[in-house]
Amino acid sequence: MDKNFDLIVIGAGPGGYVCAIRAAQLGLKTACVELRKTLGGTCLNVGCIPSKSLLNSSEAYHKAQKEFSNLGIEANDIKLNLSKMMNNKNKSVLTLTKGIEFLFKKNKIIHLKGIGSVSSKNTVTVTDNSGKKNSYKAKNIVISTGSIPTSLPGIKIDEKIIVSSTGALAFEKIPKKLIVIGGGYIGLELSSVWKRLGSDVIVVEFLDHIIPGMDKDISSEFLKILSKQGINFKLNSKVTSVSVVKDKAVVDFTNNKSAKRERIECDKVLVAVGRKSNISEDISKLGVKLDNQKKIQVNKKFETSIKNIYAIGDVIDRGPMLAHKAEDEGIAVAEIIVGQAGHVNYDVIPAVIYTSPEVATIGKTEEQLKKENIKYKVGKFPFLANSRAKVNNETEGFVKVIVDEKTDKVLGASMISTVAGTMIAELAIAMEFGASAEDIARTCHAHPTHSEAVKEAAMAVDKRPIHF
Numbered sequence: 001m002d003k004n005f006d007l008i009v010i011g012a013g014p015g016g017y018v019c020a021i022r023a024a025q026l027g028l029k030t031a032c033v034e035l036r037k038t039l040g041g042t043c044l045n046v047g048c049i050p051s052k053s054l055l056n057s058s059e060a061y062h063k064a065q066k067e068f069s070n071l072g073i074e075a076n077d078i079k080l081n082l083s084k085m086m087n088n089k090n091k092s093v094l095t096l097t098k099g100i101e102f103l104f105k106k107n108k109i110i111h112l113k114g115i116g117s118v119s120s121k122n123t124v125t126v127t128d129n130s131g132k133k134n135s136y137k138a139k140n141i142v143i144s145t146g147s148i149p150t151s152l153p154g155i156k157i158d159e160k161i162i163v164s165s166t167g168a169l170a171f172e173k174i175p176k177k178l179i180v181i182g183g184g185y186i187g188l189e190l191s192s193v194w195k196r197l198g199s200d201v202i203v204v205e206f207l208d209h210i211i212p213g214m215d216k217d218i219s220s221e222f223l224k225i226l227s228k229q230g231i232n233f234k235l236n237s238k239v240t241s242v243s244v245v246k247d248k249a250v251v252d253f254t255n256n257k258s259a260k261r262e263r264i265e266c267d268k269v270l271v272a273v274g275r276k277s278n279i280s281e282d283i284s285k286l287g288v289k290l291d292n293q294k295k296i297q298v299n300k301k302f303e304t305s306i307k308n309i310y311a312i313g314d315v316i317d318r319g320p321m322l323a324h325k326a327e328d329e330g331i332a333v334a335e336i337i338v339g340q341a342g343h344v345n346y347d348v349i350p351a352v353i354y355t356s357p358e359v360a361t362i363g364k365t366e367e368q369l370k371k372e373n374i375k376y377k378v379g380k381f382p383f384l385a386n387s388r389a390k391v392n393n394e395t396e397g398f399v400k401v402i403v404d405e406k407t408d409k410v411l412g413a414s415m416i417s418t419v420a421g422t423m424i425a426e427l428a429i430a431m432e433f434g435a436s437a438e439d440i441a442r443t444c445h446a447h448p449t450h451s452e453a454v455k456e457a458a459m460a461v462d463k464r465p466i467h468f
């Protein structure tokens with residue numbers, strides 16, 4: 001095999017594999033190094049995709065048990081077969097990772113199997129399973145090595161009793177009691193899965209609200225909805241230790257306000273307190289500059305401090321740690337390498353929590369605008385007044401649109417709805433095109449759809465919603 005490439009991408013997650021495909025489309029001779037047996041990174045193997053499979057299956061189980069009878073469907077004797085549910089998840093993961101293999105072949109991308117390290121400005125060394133090293137030359141290198149779960153001081157993740165999301169996506173038995181440390185994206189999605197499947201779930205969150213950074217209106221409504229579903233929350237609580245005693249865990253935490261200490265015994269503990277960039281030693285040795293959070297510093301062109309070495313995705317110093325943000329950076333960097341004008345608009349990156357209902361946000365929150373002294377107006381519309389949501393018995397949640405007070409330009413939006421993750425795309429397009437609330441309000445939306453709530457929220461900016 002010729003060992004000279006125009007581009008070597010390290011890491012085949014959503015950032016890396018998309019970058020490799022776009023680069024190959026643009027005519028670059030491209031290779032992609034991946035240490036996992038299957039392509040797709042955390043997202044496809046142990047993140048977004050398997051979690052969505054379990055969210056979907058557990059929701060179907062919950063609905064069959066609790067909601068079908070309301071619709072006149074008598075389904076007695078509903079049983080859960082957890083191993084079959086897990087097999088279905090594994091099958092979806094395998095199909096999708098194989099799909100990327102196919103795309104690599106189609107685009108003539110060389111898949112280098114093993115651990116990739118940057119040994120010099122233009123050299124990538126790949127160490128395979130047996131320890132054998134091979135070096136390859138590259139005109140350009142893109143580092144896309146993603147992120148890894150963090151833990152708390154003194155708490156060691158064993159993936160058996162104290163688990164990260166990886167372990168919590170593969171429990172063999174339903175834990176009787178599950179303690180989730182962290183009320184963020186991972187904590188709440190996986191709390192939903194295991195609560196629906198029968199666990200007693202307690203979320204211990206350090207702050208006085210869930211999902212830090214999210215619009216406060218949304219965060220407090222979401223907390224109410226999840227609490228109604230039976231998930232227990234201990235807010236304002238700092239976990240001080242987790243110990244394993246036989247096959248159980250003991251979690252100690254202290255209330256930040258009252259200093260009251262509590263101890264709860266449980267079967268499993270999920271640690272979901274964030275992720276950190278996955279930086280290998282070679283990067284620092286080579287002199288690639290990192291910020292104080294150990295993320296790779298890049299400029300607008302995704303160039304690191306070393307020319308011809310680029311970085312994208314969770315490892316870099318900008319944007320949220322989200323798969324779709326990494327994908328967009330992958331496309332942009334490939335285009336930049338061939339001299340085109342690749343670009344990512346960090347002001348318009350949607351974020352979705354795939355619980356039921358889903359939560360989706362984009363752009364600025366009210367809290368951010370207040371801090372930035374920007375005058376704004378808000379339009380809100382509840383799903384209780386949306387006909388499609390009503391017939392589907394999905395009336396929880398609302399749409400909130402935030403616009404500039406003077407120009408009416410959309411600055412941000414958030415929503416809670418069963419289909420929020422899909423609907424947020426309309427706001428992304430609107431924001432990319434610099435639309436105003438008036439533009440959305442005057443756009444014809446099909447009836448009856450959940451999307452009409454977006455139009456009505458836009459109309460509510462000027463206090464003229466029709467159905468509320």
Ligand code: NAI
Pocket residue numbers: 048152181182183184185186187189204205206207210211212237238239271272273274275320321322351352353354
């Ligand atoms: P996160 O940053 O979303 O949430 C971590 C939570 O842990 C925060 O609420 C924080 O206040 C809390 N916390 C921190 N220290 C604590 C302590 N000592 N005691 C109690 N609580 C504590 O992180 P998470 O959920 O681990 O997700 C990691 C990354 O993965 C995120 O950046 C997220 O964007 C991404 N992700 C995205 C998903 C999606 O798009 N649907 C799904 C899963 C993950």
